[in-house]
Amino acid sequence: MSLDRDEIIKPLADNQMDNLVGLIQSVPLSLENEKIMQRELQSVLDSKFDGTVLSEFQLSKLDRVDFYLAPQGIAIECKRDRDASPRSIYRQLSRYAESPLVAGIVLVTWKSMALPETINKKPARVIQCARAWL
Numbered sequence: 001m002s003l004d005r006d007e008i009i010k011p012l013a014d015n016q017m018d019n020l021v022g023l024i025q026s027v028p029l030s031l032e033n034e035k036i037m038q039r040e041l042q043s044v045l046d047s048k049f050d051g052t053v054l055s056e057f058q059l060s061k062l063d064r065v066d067f068y069l070a071p072q073g074i075a076i077e078c079k080r081d082r083d084a085s086p087r088s089i090y091r092q093l094s095r096y097a098e099s100p101l102v103a104g105i106v107l108v109t110w111k112s113m114a115l116p117e118t119i120n121k122k123p124a125r126v127i128q129c130a131r132a133w134l
Contacts, residue, residue, distance in 0.1 A: 016104070027044050038067075092117075093105050106126075107125070108129065110128070
């Protein structure tokens with residue numbers, strides 16, 4: 001799929017983010033390691049969003065998001081790193097939200113953390129894997 005980087009992504013409808021979160025939460029993903037979880041998540045996303053899922057998508061020279069749903073403009077970031085602090089994760093997501101290509105952000109993580117409802121005026125959701133699949 002080609003993406004016109006000059007296109008500004010339109011704001012999301014509330015249910016688009018919630019539907020995506022529901023889809024991800026409905027499938028238990030590996031807690032063993034981040035790369036396995038990313039492969040499993042890629043499969044789930046590809047089955048639902050045929051041909052519109054871009055992995056390791058470059059948002060800017062410095063920022064590459066794990067998954068990007070085009071044309072919805074949803075950035076999905078996976079974090080298992082025990083050393084990453086919630087503050088550093090939030091800073092990273094804030095940079096993503098500055099991109100005109102991003103309309104919303106979903107964080108899939110093993111960390112116990114929360115996000116505000118919006119980051120840079122864009123909807124944000126967090127899926128805590130350990131809690132989601134109990």
